[in-house]
Amino acid sequence: MVHLLLRQARRILLTVLLGGLLGATLVRLGPGFGVDERELDSRLSAESQQAIRIQAARDNNIARFYFRYLAGLVHGDFGFSRSLNRPVSQLLAERLPLTMLSLGYGVLGGVSIGLALALLTVWWRAPGADILPAIASGLCLAAPAAVIALVFLWLAPWIGAASRWAIALVVFPHVYRYAKNQLVATAQSAHVVAAQARGLSSWRVLWAHVFTPATPQLAALAGISVSLAFGASIPIEVICDTPGIGQLAWRAALDRDLPLLVTITVLVALMTLLVNSLADIALKTWKPGVAE
């Protein structure tokens, strides 16, 4: 267990270090780096302008810049957003809770709908029972997240919380297809046939002998769902005008505010990795054989 935790921690640390290096390099090589509008301020003396140039020149070396960036991250200093003229940490503190709430509800909704439909399809074994869920999941998979968000924006006066619904519908088809395949495979195994032959009720067979054994594999969906939801949060928050970090990332991209964009990307990667690692640890602790 300790070995597993250490391995996951090492993986996260390595990703953050490499992601930070990639981010710092992007910021350093990005257009407009080192250009300071204050240099154009005619009220500044030659000495003041020189001091600004020296300060900017200190960051020209990528390695030095990276270590300063990393040291800042460790101390909670995520840099300064040039486009919004505010510290990145402040912006994140304001917007992250909103995105997390949307993501939480959205992922929960998507996983619930997907699992419920998958269970229903496996339980109700009539020919063509999966036609409607298959069409719904196919349509959701074929539509860009932004179009799904638009549909829910139109429906918002009746159902509200457009961004949460949209995230749920982005997550649902992936959960449904994976869960259905897993459950169908489990339902065809020998122990299920034996349970049916013994006359157990179909719900009992489904719950105790199909769903429960497949739970570890289904738990692994948590990581994938969070990653999907984070990706979809950008177009969804933009379309639904939700002031979360997805919308912030989009504004940063349009304003070419790379320090802000890179910090958000590294943070999102870190959160995705954490969820993936938790799912991985849970799976390996729960059913080591299955995880292998």
Added chain:
Amino acid sequence: MSLKQKIALAVLAVAVAASLAAGWLAQHSYAEQSREFISSAPSAQFWLGTDELGRDRFARLLYGTRVSLLLAPAAALLSTFFAALIGGAAGYLGGFWERTVTTGIDLFLSLPWLFLLLAVRALLPLNTSPVTSVMITFLLLGCLGWAAPARIIRAGTRTLASSDYLVQAAAIGVSPRRLFWLHLLPNLRPILLAQFWISVPLFILSEANLGLLGLGVSEPLPSWGALLRELENYSAVLQNPWMLAPAALLVIVVSCLQLLLRTEESVAC
């Protein structure tokens, strides 16, 4: 191939043919602005009406389909090439190289796709000519989309590398380069084809999302993403439902691609 897949193939063929014949089918150019027909309803002259600049929506849809349907496979080809090179080499060489590449793939995959696209797109110029913006968008998709296919290709290569015929070929003194190009890569073809077809709808959807966010293909060149931007004005969409044509066509084409994908996936497995 099932009946559903045959229908999907036919629909795709019609969409590709119509987009290639845009010059004959459309009565107007995609950029031509008819100032006397601004936001007009469908008519014999403008089959899908005109947009707020007086441009023929039907012509823009056909040309936009051409951009998306021709360039998404090109980007998929590029990403599959990188994936084959990186994943194939890692699986074939094994050991340190395989571990390094696997770590790199894990790192790449831990970044949500759209966040990564947005970060790299922001690094590149935004105020470019339409043709340059098309190239940037699809090159970016091709260059950043290699990680997931590379993981599958690495695993496939690993399995092939330990197969009897490769071991025997190595034993009779075939050079590693010849083994890789003549014996390994051709046998990876089903996996490479499957990865190529999986990437096409993914790239079409990514371009649509980028275009809708204003980070895709620049005006006046149409693409599905750029055409979907009109939908943001949803009060106008309710009054003019034909504005939904690009979204409907996109969903139909991607659904058809996904139906066809099932054959490719089963071949690869």
